[in-house]
Structures are given as C-alpha cells and as structure tokens.
Amino acid sequence: MKGMRYMLQHFTYKPMFEGGQLPGWTFSFHYKNKRYSGDYRQDGSIIWAGETPPDEDQVKKMIHELMTFHVYE
Structure with missing residues (x-):
C-alpha cells in the first residue's frame, strides 16, 4: 500500500540502569507486525x-519523538 504510514505499536522503554539515571534506555516495539528492540x-x-x-530513518524519527515526549517532558 503505497503512501500508508505505519506506526510503532506497543512501544515500551526502561532505564538501562536502576534508578533511571542516564546514559540511556532500552526499548522495544512492534512495527509492520514484527518486534524490534x-x-x-x-x-x-x-x-x-x-x-x-525497514524504513530505519522513519522509525528512528518516531522513536526520537516518543523518547523526547516520555523522558524529557
């Protein structure tokens, strides 16, 4: 389906280290019926x-938007 935009489904994230301190987070989601993490x-x-x-650049943009909203807001 040309032009159809897929969304990340069941997006979850958690701090890499206990206490929620940086340097990062682990995440997982479903995209086009497949799980990625x-x-x-x-x-x-x-x-x-x-x-x-697939569509790695588009997926990365969606992840950045979600992480900015959830972690930095």
Missing part, C-alpha cells in the same frame, strides 16, 4: 538489538 543512548543514537527495521 534496542538501546537509546543519551546522545540520541540508537543501537539495534538484532534486526534493523
């Missing part, structure tokens, strides 16, 4: 745990 670092970089999702 990784680490979100303090500098905004993403390290994938396993397979990289």
